[in-house]
Amino acid sequence: MDSVFSDTDTSCDLFPHTDDEDSVRGSSMRGASPPPDQPQQQKKRRRGRGRSDVSAQVVKKSRRLKANDRERNRMHNLNDALDALRGVLPAFPDETKLTKIETLRFAHNYIWALSETIRIADLQAGRGGEPPPLRPAPSPASDGSAGRCWSSGGSSSSSSPAYCASSPGSPAAPDDLLPRDALFGFRSFAMGIY
DNA sequence: TAGGCCATCTGGTCCT
DNA sequence: AGGACCAGATGGCCTA
DSSP states (O other): OOOTTTTHHHHHHHHHOHHHHSOOOOOOSSSSSOOOHHHHHHOOOOOSHHHHHHHHHHHHHHHHHHHHHHHHHHHEEEHHHHHHHHHHHHOOOTTOOOOHHHHHHHHHHHHHHHHHHHHHHHHHHHOOOOOOOOOOOOOOGGSSSOOEEEEEEHHHHTSGGGGGGGGGOTTTTTHHHHHHHHHHHHHHHHHOOO
8 A cells, every 4th residue: 555655656757757868878977986897706707608697797787777777767756856845845036955955854844834833823713812832843853864953942842933923825835925034034943943 | 175965876675 | 577765885066
């Protein structure tokens, strides 16, 4: 049973990457490591059946090249998905592109912030009272790599960030909902700067 | 120049 | 068996 995000081929559906062009057949190789010329192995083998060894090597090499091509394409799909994710995150027009890790962390925090906004709005609509306290942010530390800034400040759970003043809206267009300062504050917050 | 980020290659492992 | 996924290695580019 694959989840909605089950990989394997869904990414290809969402972000069809024309691998034919941009994975320049075989040797685009920017930082490609030089072919691991296995010298000692070359010298060692070659007893007896030379011919079948050669053909086996040819087969092996062509399999490797195909695998390289697939891997390249897979990474391109991954990057396309990352670009799509960047596209729905709030960003200033003149801002430099988020790195991969920044994009993931930002998205993680952004989702949390939006869900908090919705939760608070629902609660307020329900009883018309004071805004409930924010729940603690999900600790990215649990995912292993992120989050050195999250718990350090401790400001996130007590003081209501600026974005909470806005009404919940489409995640696709938070720029429209937030004043620039609030957006910056929110973004800094969501990026883990606070 | 060091450090960060990235693209690519590669071999291993898991899955279908 | 072949493909997808993953992590390590390598080298290029860019910026402080």
